Amino acid sequence: MKAVEFHLPQDVDKSFIVFRETGDFFPAPWHYHAHYEFVLVTKSTGRRMVGDHIGYFGEEDLVFMGSLLPHVWVNDPIYLERRADHKADALVLHFTDDFLGEDFMNIPEIENFRKVLKLSERGMTLLGDTRKKINALIKQMPDMNGLQRLSSLFLIFDIMSNTNEYELLASPRFVQNFHYGSSDRFKKITGYIMQNFDKDISLPEMAAVSSMGVTAFCNFFKEQFRVTFVEYLTTVRIGHACKLLSQNDRKVVEVAYECGFTNLANFNRQFKKLKSMTPSDYRRTLNI
Template sequence: MKAVEFHLPQDVDKSFIVFRETGDFFPAPWHYHAHYEFVLVTKSTGRRMIGDHIGYFDEGDLVFLGSLLPHVWVNDPVYLNRQADHKADALVIHFTNDFLGDDFMNIPEIENFRKVMKLAERGMSLKGETREKINEIIKKMPEMNGLHRLSSLFLIFDIMSNTTEYDLLASPRFVQNFHYDSSERFKKITGYIMENFDKDISLAEIASVGSMGVTAFCNFFKEQFRVTFVEYLTTVRIGHACKLLSQNDRNVVEVAYECGFNNLANFNRQFKKLKDMTPSDYRKTLNI
């Protein structure tokens, strides 16, 4: 399933895009684009695929997507068969990294939001009060112009910069285009993981790559990724498994061992924990 690259139109008198997507169902195919994107579903239900993550959406669902992250929203059959008693509807915001100039994202006031943009490379599902606040702002933006519209986007940036109410979606392994502005130590650690995730990696081994003791490494890793090393390694392995499963030339047992799992039961358990479905069901779901 190859993603289509979209080039999005923009009004010449506006620095970023706000639009309503409405119809019997959401028509866009599996695609990606250079823009960062907020998607608020106001009506309809279905499933969304973001990178290698498959989740379900209904009214009020809000996600923030990084640049070049493939995604698609697939409505439930009642919409696809045009049997729903209302239209599918969503509000969307698109902006580029340089939508206010080359240096805008480097100003001190935007530092915390830059970190959020890094996280968005995996896709972020917003929840709780954060989602409620941002949803109310987005609902009003189609009728806004000028500084009112721009200041509302800045308010969203501020809310995003000060929240922990989100879930990351695509796995690190799937996201091939991300780059971290960090130390050489950090790059060595992530590089080692990506090259050796299919093998057993002990804490002592990976800590030595960063020239740290095990305790210092665990603290360092949790601060950078907001998950433990073991949790991160599992997401990398499952992300690679999703890629192999999509190729249809390996059975589930082969995929499990190629991704570093020593037994099929553990692979199935970890896959279902992260994807809410079995590897076999995931392979069937890719036929969208």
């Protein structure tokens, strides 16, 4: 399933896009674009795929996604078969990091929101009061004048900058920039993992790459990633497996070995633990 580049129309007198998607179902294919994007579903149910994450959406579902992150929203059969008693409906906001000029995202007032933009590289589903507040603002934006709309977007930025009511979606494998602006040691570690995740990587090997002892490396890794090295490596491997399962018809056992797993049983167990489904079930969900 190859992602296509996709763009929404933008009015020449507006700096960012507010778009209502209404129809029997959501027609956009598996796609990506340079814009950051909010998707608020107001009517309809179904499943959404963001990077290698598959989740389910209903009314009031709100997701924020970073630039170039592949995604698709697929309606339930009642919509695809045109049996629903109402149209599917969603509101979409698109903006680029330079929509108010090249230096806008570098001004001091945006510092906290820049951290949110970094998180959005994996996609974020918003929860709780944060979702309620942002949904209320987005619903009003189509009827606002230009300055009101811009002011509401800034208010959304502020809400996003001061919340922990979210869940990250795609695995680290789908993050396209692995530098995170941190130390050379951090870059060496992430670079080595991405180049060698399909092989057997030992803790002593990683400690040597990072010029640290094994215990120091384990502590450093847990502090930086909030998970252990083994947990992270498994996530990267499963993320790559999802990519292979979506792009070719290799046997599951071939995918497992290509992603660095030494036996099929462990691959199936780890895949189900992270994705709540087997690799075969995952592949079937992609036949959309």
